[in-house]
Amino acid sequence: MKIGFFTDTYFPQVSGVSTSIKTLKQELEKLGHDVYIFTTTDPDAKEVEPRIIRMPSIPFISFKDRRVVIRGMLYAYHVAKEIDLDIVHTHTEFGVGILGKQTAKALDIPVVHTYHTMYEDYLHYIAKGKVLKPVHVKQLSKLYTNHMSGIICPSQRVVNKLKEYGIERPMSVIPTGIDVSQFKPAEEKLIESIRETYKIDNDACLLLSVSRISYEKNIQTLLKGMPKVVKEIPNVKLLIVGDGPFKTKLEKQVDELGLLEQVIFTGEIPNKDIAPFYQAADYFVSASDSETQGLTYTEAMAAKTKVVAKGNDYLDNLFDDESLGVTYAENEDFSQTLIDYIKKDVSTKQSILENKLYDISSEAFGKRVEEFYQKALVYFEENHQEYEDDSNLYSLKLFKK
DSSP: OEEEEEOSOOTTSOSHHHHHHHHHHHHHHHTTOEEEEEEEOOTTSOSOOTTEEEEOEEEOSSOTTSEEEOSOHHHHHHHHHHHTOSEEEEOOSSHHHHHHHHHHHHHTOOEEEEOOOOGGGSGGGTGGGTSOOHHHHHHHHHHHHTTOSEEEESSHHHHHHHHHTTOOSOEEEOOOOBOGGGGSOOOHHHHHHHHHHTTOOTTSEEEEEESOOOGGGOHHHHHHHHHHHHHHSTTEEEEEEBOOTTHHHHHHHHHHTTOTTTEEEEEOOOGGGOHHHHHHOSEEEEOOSOOSSOHHHHHHHHTTOEEEEEOOHHHHHHTOSTTTEEEESSGGGHHHHHHHHHHHOOOOOHHHHHHHHHHTBHHHHHHHHHHHHHHHHHHHHHTOOOOOOOSGGGOOOOOOO
16 A cells, blocks of 8 residues: 655654654555655755655744644645555644645545544643633544544543544554564663663662653652652662753752752653663653553563553553553552552563563554554445535645545
8 A cells, every 4th residue: 555644743853653653654664565754844854755755844832842834735735646645644633634634535535543642631831721722622633533534542541532522433542562672681781881871879779761851741740759769768769861841840849859869860862772771770650641652661561671650541451460560540659659569579470571562562553553544445435425624724725636
């Protein structure tokens, strides 16, 4: 098949969405498909990239590291028409995603969508939540997904939310897979060098957090619980990997809690260099409320690092055996859950881990999406009808067949 990905976010912009898209592209190409990415320009991007079509864009007001297309959509459509796409797969509900819907309509081919982001978790970024409300997210999501031949949901949480919105399109839970081979054991010298770089003793219990440092990642809850953890496990350290708009406030919180000796900020680490950090850690910790799935959890699992995380439907199922990790329900449960789990010192069960590693692998991810495309093609043929614009928001009359 010739598949067109339409996304506002792609490398060199670093995010879970861009990582998911790149992983899926690679796996589908291994299966013999041709994948083309229609996305935004980026000042750090290479000038020419095979099968990547970039449209002029500017930074988005509330997310300076994210971009919005300003022109070039008609050109992108003509490229898509010349390629003769078989299916469109959108990865955003805005700009380039709208273009993807209109392209599918004009070419008379099915369009599927991955609902990557739980927007209700991010409304505070836009006019501090005073303009857009959850009801607006519901309306826009329902409007955008109308006429889709299928929706990929990274977790059951997303399915439940879309059904709550009243969306009735075919849905399938397909978590993003990871390249498990990237997390094979690193050389001991490399792991030791990480501890040496950040002045962490070999006998210290090292906790690791990896994420964009923003409010919704809830790192503040980890810090709030650390004094209790330090009291019970004096040789504990917390390594916070990442960067973002909330970093300054977290650094202030660390100072106020008297945790300057226990908490270390590394700044952003390139994804290609992250595996040894997981392996240098004893436990991966998270209190995030905003994950639809969270690649960092599966990366930790692939690195054989046990996880202590705030639970949801996806994570409770992922860590359904305590040899892999444990979840907790409320923010205030973090410190005691971590302390109890560390003291229990649970051994890894190799057979359980191996089964999980295939489930979370990029190989399994690619095959599941390929199967989903086949179902979407059948659904499109069985339910074929002319697209009708539902509102002016999605009525871009840019092109004709």
